[in-house]
Amino acid sequence: MINLSSELSTTDLSAIKDLERRVVEADGGRLKLEWNALRERSGQDIENALCWDGERLLGFLGIYTHSAPNIEMAGMVDPAARRRGIGAALLDAGLQLCRQREHASVLLVVPRHSVAGRTLAQRRHGSLDHSEHALQLLGEPVEVPADSRVTVRAAVPADRPAVRELLRLGFGWEPPEDADPDPNTLVVEREGQLIGTAGLNHEGDRAGVYGFVIHPDHQGRGIGRDVLHRMCHTALADGATAVDLEVATDNDRALNLYTSLGFRPVITEDYYALLD
Numbered sequence: 001m002i003n004l005s006s007e008l009s010t011t012d013l014s015a016i017k018d019l020e021r022r023v024v025e026a027d028g029g030r031l032k033l034e035w036n037a038l039r040e041r042s043g044q045d046i047e048n049a050l051c052w053d054g055e056r057l058l059g060f061l062g063i064y065t066h067s068a069p070n071i072e073m074a075g076m077v078d079p080a081a082r083r084r085g086i087g088a089a090l091l092d093a094g095l096q097l098c099r100q101r102e103h104a105s106v107l108l109v110v111p112r113h114s115v116a117g118r119t120l121a122q123r124r125h126g127s128l129d130h131s132e133h134a135l136q137l138l139g140e141p142v143e144v145p146a147d148s149r150v151t152v153r154a155a156v157p158a159d160r161p162a163v164r165e166l167l168r169l170g171f172g173w174e175p176p177e178d179a180d181p182d183p184n185t186l187v188v189e190r191e192g193q194l195i196g197t198a199g200l201n202h203e204g205d206r207a208g209v210y211g212f213v214i215h216p217d218h219q220g221r222g223i224g225r226d227v228l229h230r231m232c233h234t235a236l237a238d239g240a241t242a243v244d245l246e247v248a249t250d251n252d253r254a255l256n257l258y259t260s261l262g263f264r265p266v267i268t269e270d271y272y273a274l275l276d
Contacts, residue, residue, distance in 0.1 A: 002059075002093055003050045007043045012050065015057035019078060026079040029267035030134060032109050033074060034064050036201050045101065049075075049093045051086050061090040063097060070129075071098060072271075074109040087120055095124070098275060106275045112268040126272035130248060133255065135263040137243040141232045142262050144225050147190075152230055155185040155197070162194045163187065170213030185211075188227050190218065200231050207235035209245040225257055232261065 008016070016038065020031055041047060051059035061075030073094050077087045091108070098106050107129055110117035155163060163185060164174040188196030198212040209231055214224045232243050247254045249268065 001052050002089055003052060004046045004093065004097070005048045005050065006046050007041045008038055008048055012048075013038065015050075016060050019057045019060060019076060022078060022080075023076045027111070027113070029111055029113065031074065031076055031111075032134070032269060033060075033062060033076075035203050037064055038062060039203075046097055049090045049097075051077075051090060053081070059086040059090050061094045063094055070105045070107045070273075072107045072109055073098075082116065087116065088123075091120060091124065095274065105273055107271040108274055110270045110272060112270055118270070118272075121272035121274070124274055126274045129271045129273040130250075131268060131270045132246045132248055133268050134244065134246050134266045135258050136266045137232055137261065137263045138241070139262070140236060141229050142260065144229050144261070145222065146230075147223065147226050149191050150223055150226060151189045152186055152227055153189070155181075155187045157181070159185075159187050159194060159197075163197045166197045166213045166215060167211060169216060171211075186231070188214065188223070190223065196223070196227060198227065198231065200235060202235060202238060202240055205239065205241045207232075207238075207240035207243045209243060212245070225261065228257070228261060 005012070016033070020033060023031060038048075045063075047063040049059075049061040050057060057078070058081040059075065059077040061073060064072045064074070066072065073091070075087070075090055075094075077090075095106065108117075108121050108124075108126060110121055112131070160181070164177075168174040182199060184199045184201045186198050186200055187194055188198070195218045196212075196214040199208075199210045201208050201210075209228065212224070212228070214227070235243050243263075244266075245258065245263065246269075247258060
């Protein structure tokens with residue numbers, strides 16, 4: 001039975017966490033479930049599809065907006081309950097919700113090793129939009145020189161225009177002006193000039209870096225490496241045992257930067273465009 005919900009109870013979250021554990025134990029890698037988003041569902045939009053067999057969760061699909069142009073969906077099915085149409089039913093339910101909300105484009109996140117996930121996307125006429133490597137740092141990052149002229153601080157409302165412009169330069173999109181501010185946003189300054197931004201979240205023993213951009217005029221000077229080192233050190237000092245981030249598979253420059261600090265690949269994820 002598939003239940004649709006706008007919020008997730010403590011019982012739901014516990015069942016999703018247990019299902020994630022079973023899937024990762026069977027398949028390896030990781031799942032892009034965005035736990036911060038799951039715990040902070042607004043309750044305004046239906047963004048969760050759960051397939052239950054009594055009290056046992058057999059499948060889950062989450063819908064994520066991220067304030068970006070595309071909406072993302074990611075999910076999983078219990079290894080012991082596959083080939084029963086659960087994944088297809090969850091995806092169809094999610095697509096119907098997206099149609100009702102008039103989203104023009106949806107990206108389904110599929111681990112590259114998942115033949116079933118790829119087949120599911122292709123049967124819904126999905127086309128490969130892009131791919132990303134998920135990387136992880138375990139332990140302290142490789143030491144790098146620190147530039148005393150560079151500072152990293154929490155963003156304040158006055159930084160919003162500059163942050164939006166940096167995201168446009170780095171990723172080709174910017175959050176809507178009326179989007180809620182991200183409390184995890186940091187900004188990078190060099191001698192008082194705002195030249196970069198990044199997000200750093202912390203959940204349990206895991207931290208994540210996202211939306212990391214250094215202005216093109218200031219790239220190639222070691223600033224990105226210095227800033228990422230500081231963020232990782234801060235996360236680990238605050239109790240994280242691992243730091244995660246994602247990078248486009250065709251962004252060799254960023255990939256080299258991350259691996260030079262000690263990040264290692266965990267999995268490659270393909271993003272299939274649906275509903276175009």
